[in-house]
Amino acid sequence: MFYRTGDRMSNISYFKFIGARAHQEKVNRKIDSHLPVAVSFQNSILDCDEKAFKDGVRPGDTIRQAKLASPLCRVVPVYDATSKELKNILDVLATITPFVEPDDQGCGVFAEISNDEPLPEIITLLKGMFHMAVVTKSRSKFLAKSSSAWMAQRLFEKCKIVSSKKPWGYVQTGEDYVLVDIKHGKESIYSAGMPLSFLWPLPPDVISHLYALGFKTLKDLQQMKASQLAFQIGDWAYLVTDWVNGRDRFPVKPLYPKPYIEKAINVEGIMAILTPQILEPALKEVSEELIQNGTGFKHLTITLSGNFVPVVREKKLVRPVCRFESLQVIVLKLFEEMLLELAHEVLCQASTVLLTFKDIDRVPVKQVSLIQTRSNTKTRVPASLELALTGIEEKYGDSALVWGIKDKHKQSSAFKPEILRREKMLAFWDPVRIDKTQVPAS
Numbered sequence: 254m255f256y257r258t259g260d261r262m263s264n265i266s267y268f269k270f271i272g273a274r275a276h277q278e279k280v281n282r283k284i285d286s287h288l289p290v291a292v293s294f295q296n297s298i299l300d301c302d303e304k305a306f307k308d309g310v311r312p313g314d315t316i317r318q319a320k321l322a323s324p325l326c327r328v329v330p331v332y333d334a335t336s337k338e339l340k341n342i343l344d345v346l347a348t349i350t351p352f353v354e355p356d357d358q359g360c361g362v363f364a365e366i367s368n369d370e371p372l373p374e375i376i377t378l379l380k381g382m383f384h385m386a387v388v389t390k391s392r393s394k395f396l397a398k399s400s401s402a403w404m405a406q407r408l409f410e411k412c413k414i415v416s417s418k419k420p421w422g423y424v425q426t427g428e429d430y431v432l433v434d435i436k437h438g439k440e441s442i443y444s445a446g447m448p449l450s451f452l453w454p455l456p457p458d459v460i461s462h463l464y465a466l467g468f469k470t471l472k473d474l475q476q477m478k479a480s481q482l483a484f485q486i487g488d489w490a491y492l493v494t495d496w497v498n499g500r501d502r503f504p505v506k507p508l509y510p511k512p513y514i515e516k517a518i519n520v521e522g523i524m525a526i527l528t529p530q531i532l533e534p535a536l537k538e539v540s541e542e543l544i545q546n547g548t549g550f551k552h553l554t555i556t557l558s559g560n561f562v563p564v565v566r567e568k569k570l571v572r573p574v575c576r577f578e579s580l581q582v583i584v585l586k587l588f589e590e591m592l593l594e595l596a597h598e599v600l601c602q603a604s605t606v607l608l609t610f611k612d613i614d615r616v617p618v619k620q621v622s623l624i625q626t627r628s629n630t631k632t633r634v635p636a637s638l639e640l641a642l643t644g645i646e647e648k649y650g651d652s653a654l655v656w657g658i659k660d661k662h663k664q665s666s667a668f669k670p671e672i673l674r675r676e677k678m679l680a681f682w683d684p685v686r687i688d689k690t691q692v693p694a695s
Contacts (some may be wrong), residue, residue, distance in 0.1 A: 264390045265505055265508060266372060267397035268346075269361045269405050272384025273339050274300035278329045289326040292321050294334040301326075302359050303384040310411045312360070333476075336362050345378050345507055346678020351367065351548075352615070361398060365505040366390075376430045384429065391435040395496040396444055396502040399451040400433050419443075443474035452493065459486055462519060471497040487500040514550070514610040516540055520603045527593075529585040538575040539610060541689065549573025550610035553583060559589050559603035564591045573614045584608065 272652055277289045279302065284290055289304035298319050308323035315327055331338075336355035342362065344351045354366035366375070376386055387408065389400035407414060408431070416426050419522050420576040421439035425432040437442050448470060449463050468474060474482070474497045482490035495501045516535040543549055557564045566587040574580065588606075595601050 260555075264368065264392055265394045265397045266357075266364050266366050266388055266390045267361055267394075268342075268364065269359070269387040269398075269401040270300075270339070271360070271405070271408075272300065272302045272388070273305065273342060273382055274331075274336075274579075275302040275305070275329075276384075277338060277341070278331070279535055282329065284327055284329075289323050291323075291326050291328050291331050293319075293328050294332075298328075299311050299331065303588045306384060312405075313409075325476040334359065335359055339382075342379055342382050345376070345382075347508050349375060351509070351546075351613075352505040354676060355508070359402075361401065363394060363397065363505045366491065373425070373427060373430070373431055375428070380429070387433075388430060389433040389435065391440060391499070392437050393435075393440055393496070393499045393501050394505065395501050396435065396440050396499055397453065397455060397597055399445070399447060400435065402453070403432055403447055403451055404431055405642065414480045417609055430530070431493070437501075441497070443454065444497060444499065445470065445475065449469045452496065454496070454693045455489060455493070459489055462486060479512040512613050514542065514613070516610075518606045518607040518608070529588045532584055532588060532608070533581065535608060536580045537577055538582055539608070540575060543575035543610075543613075545614075547616055548613050549575035551612035551614060552610070553587075553671065554609040555587050555591065555605075556605075556607040557588075557595075557603055558605045558607070561595065561601050564594055566591055569612075571626070573616050575616055594691045628670055 274292045277285070279286065280289050280291055288659040289302060289308055289310070291305045291310050292299045292300040293316050295429040296316055298310060298312050298314040298316065301319070305319070305323050305326050308326065309337055310319045310322050310326060314322070319326055319328060335357045336359070337343075339360070339362065343353060343355060346362060346364050350364055350366050356361040356362060368373070370526075372388055372390065372584070376388070378628065379386070384576060387405045389404070390395045391397045391400065409596070414424065414426055414431055417424050422436045425434070449460055449468055451667065452460055452463075453472075463474075463486065469534045474493060477490075477494070479491045489519060492501075516539060518535055520531060538587045551570045553568045553570075555566045568583055568587060570583075574583070576689065595603075
């Protein structure tokens with residue numbers, strides 16, 4: 254599986270498609286292409302094709318309203334209103350990013366896309382699969398969907414939408430799309446005039462209660478403190494306050510099972526000449542692929558096969574790893590253990606080493622070494638180790654670490670930490686986090 258993303262900084266885009274589900278059903282059911290087609294779910298129009306749209310049919314209409322607007326319209330009932338049925342569209346988006354999430358409440362798709370990927374070009378890849386796409390790009394998952402639904406409603410009301418720059422970003426229009434790009438930090442400005450009805454994660458009864466309290470737009474809620482709002486709607490207040498101010502960072506879930514990477518290395522020969530260094534070219538290829546996609550692995554399996562019972566080693570990590578130096582530390586250590594296990598087999602011959610990298614996930618932060626250079630010397634010392642260990646105590650409690658005794662003879666201010674907790678603690682000070690090029694030669 255190949256992803257074209259190059260920049261790890263990405264936004265969440267919500268694609269609201271008009272005509273996509275109708276197009277899919279028309280193909281699946283082999284409906285006459287000359288007839289207007291609408292898709293219904295529980296007596297409500299879920300989607301409609303271009304012909305039905307031009308006749309006046311709109312998503313959200315009742316079946317009766319659709320028939321009045323377009324008497325020849327073929328209304329197709331469906332029993333799944335989610336966007337999981339838009340398989341062709343999902344497959345195209347999945348070639349661009351692994352983080353594609355079908356919307357459970359309509360014909361829309363969330364996608365976390367690199368800033369290097371122009372959205373108009375992505376829409377071109379989907380041409381012919383829909384009538385109109387309304388897309389919003391934002392750091393906020395909530396706002397991306399709410400904005401697209403809001404803009405689609407303006408289209409349904411026949412409001413004219415033109416390309417223009419705005420204080421909060423810009424609007425771009427094309428033949429079959431409307432694109433809204435909201436700048437980071439400007440979310441609250443954009444959403445201020447949005448009606449409360451677009452608070453889509455909230456249950457309908459909570460939205461009704463907010464209206465009854467006198468709130469009408471998101472701007473009204475922006476002026477409220479979460480603690481004050483909590484008296485009215487309980488714990489929802491804290492989420493709502495984040496949503497209306499654009500502070501949510503809910504991730505986009507991956508569409509398919511997480512991809513994995515396999516590398517098979519032929520190592521025909523006697524075990525005596527088999528060394529860990531033969532794996533380095535494959536590790537460099539894997540590292541380059543992971544870094545390019547902004548991802549890392551958290552589960553490694555090494556299988557050594559030959560004229561013996563296969564030897565298998567596994568390593569599970571708390572955080573995703575992608576750098577070559579990190580791969581090298583993990584893989585070579587495990588591989589040396591495997592060779593040591595087979596050292597007593599004199600006639601043992603290996604044929605293949607299989608490296609399997611699973612649990613591929615995004616790299617949340619840049620991996621940096623805790624080894625730093627002191628300004629007054631040319632030596633590199635673990636200057637930031639104390640900060641890292643202090644952070645562990647703040648997060649997991651004082652019992653997470655036991656500090657070693659200072660060297661009384663040298664009266665040194667340095668300390669030797671003894672880490673006693675499980676791997677979750679060790680993830681903060683793990684050999685795979687150290688860049689070998691930064692460690693001074695002994």
